[in-house]
Amino acid sequence: MATGEGIRAFLWSAGEQPRELPILPGSIWAMAFDINDFGDVVGGWSNGVSYGGFLWTESAGLQAIPGLASSFTWECQSPVAINNFKQVVGGSNRRAFLWTEDQGVRDLGLPFESEAHAINNLGNVVGEYGGFSTVNVRPFIWNQEDGFRDLPSPARFTEACAINDGGAERASGGLGADGD
Numbered sequence: 001m002a003t004g005e006g007i008r009a010f011l012w013s014a015g016e017q018p019r020e021l022p023i024l025p026g027s028i029w030a031m032a033f034d035i036n037d038f039g040d041v042v043g044g045w046s047n048g049v050s051y052g053g054f055l056w057t058e059s060a061g062l063q064a065i066p067g068l069a070s071s072f073t074w075e076c077q078s079p080v081a082i083n084n085f086k087q088v089v090g091g092s093n094r095r096a097f098l099w100t101e102d103q104g105v106r107d108l109g110l111p112f113e114s115e116a117h118a119i120n121n122l123g124n125v126v127g128e129y130g131g132f133s134t135v136n137v138r139p140f141i142w143n144q145e146d147g148f149r150d151l152p153s154p155a156r157f158t159e160a161c162a163i164n165d166g167g168a169e170r171a172s173g174g175l176g177a178d179g180d
Contacts, residue, residue, distance in 0.1 A: 007031060009043045009056070022062045024054060032056075034081045042079040042088050053079035053099075055088060065099050067092035068107050081118045089125050091115030096127050096142070108142050116142075118162045126151075126160035 009021040009032035023030045024045055032043040041056045042065070053065035065088060067077030079090035079099065088099040096114035099105045108116065114129035123143055130137040139151040139160035151160055 009041065009054075011035070011039070011041065021056050024052070024062065024064055030054065033079070036082045036084045036086070038084060040082055040086055042082045042090075044078045052077050053088075053090060055079070055082070055086070057086075066105050068095050068097055068105055081116070083119045083121045083123075085121065085123075087119055087123060089116035089119045089127070091127075096125070096129070096140075098125060108148065110140060110142070110148050114140070117160060120163045120165045120167075122165055122167075124163055124167065126163045128159035 007029040008023065009030040010018045011021065011032070012018040021030070021032065021041065021043075026047045027045040028048050030043055030045040032041045034043075035041050039058055042053065043056075044051055044053055046052075052067065054062055055065055056062045065077070065079050077090070077092035079088045081090065082088045086101060090097060091114070092105070094113040094115075096108040096110055096116040097105050098108060098116070098119070108114065108125065110129045112129050112131060114127060116125045116127040118127070119125045125142045127140055128137045129140050137159060139153055139158045140148055141151055141160065141163070142148050
């Protein structure tokens with residue numbers, strides 16, 4: 001939602017007016033990326049230099065989600081998905097992460113640059129990993145019990161974008177310029 005003060009995150013339910021969510025102090029914009037069945041919202045914000053994440057709940061209000069430790073001079077962290085257990089996933093400084101209120105932020109430990117795109121209510125996480133600058137990106141699935149697993153891919157650039165509670169993943173991708 002664009003207001004006189006810039007881009008803001010908001011909630012909207014059928015039959016109701018959009019409700020603007022608060023922003024973190026020092027932020028110049030905020031965007032909501034996902035919402036769970038209980039109305040908990042995750043999103044991103046920027047102060048013009050760094051990018052960070054937030055969780056908003058009706059009961060607790062707005063809170064920042066910390067990123068992974070980094071050697072970068074800037075912070076780039078974005079939570080993009082939340083399940084009904086308030087498990088949040090996304091990317092932080094080119095690393096896939098899982099965040100919970102109890103355990104904080106955790107690197108999923110993928111072998112290369114990575115980003116998580118979705119999490120189901122069983123805790124299965126899907127996303128992409130590889131050399132983002134080389135377009136050799138692969139889809140992955142991760143869970144607490146089995147860790148990281150590469151997913152089969154017919155294309156050189158493929159990312160897993162969604163996963164349901166039955167375990168079905170949705171992926172998108174494309175062939176490289178040379179057809180492989």
